[in-house]
Amino acid sequence: MSGGLPTSIDPVWLANQQTRLSGTIPLKRMKRLLADCHSEEGDAHVDLQFGSDPNSEQRTMRGSIEAAVVITCERCLEPMTLPLVADIDMLIVTAEQAAAVDEQEDLLVADGPISLGELAENELILAMPMIPMHAEDECPASTLLRDQGIAEKNRQDDGETESPFAKLAELKRTDR
DSSP states (O other), rough: OBTOOOOEEEEEHHHHOOOOHHHHHEEETTGGGGGGGSOSSSSEEEEEEEOOOOOOOOEEEEEEEEEEEEEEEETOOOEEEEEEEEEHHHHOOOOOHHSSSOOOOOEOOOSHHHHHHHHHHHHHHHHHHSSSSOOOTTOHHHHHHHHTTTHHTTTTSSBOOOOOTTTHHHHHHOOO
């Protein structure tokens, strides 16, 4: 057990019992998530509510998984703290039921116990942006470019970025 949470859970049983799980999982156990991170420090905060509708036999898992990881900003190549929030809203189904469910639904296919740590890690990986960057106004690279006037050279008077093909369009018109 970590942070009051079990290492494995049976989502179907938890949904039938209308259970709420709340606690933390150490990030150092999430090796795939931390592969590109600078630090293993910190915890993932898990808050999940399992429920079921006795009339339709539909089981759900709702809640959130949150963590903060230290990763490299792809704009300035400096470390940054990136908050990750995975909002969870899934139907819990067995493998037999999965084929009959609408493809638009997020499914958790569980025929028995699953690892809570792996579930949390998977959801946090999905919440990670493809290209992590500081907010533009907080990024050291943007500040440096702004200070040197480089960023402003590519701006037009109305604030829009000039297309690199605008000059080609002008040349094309003058060649005729």
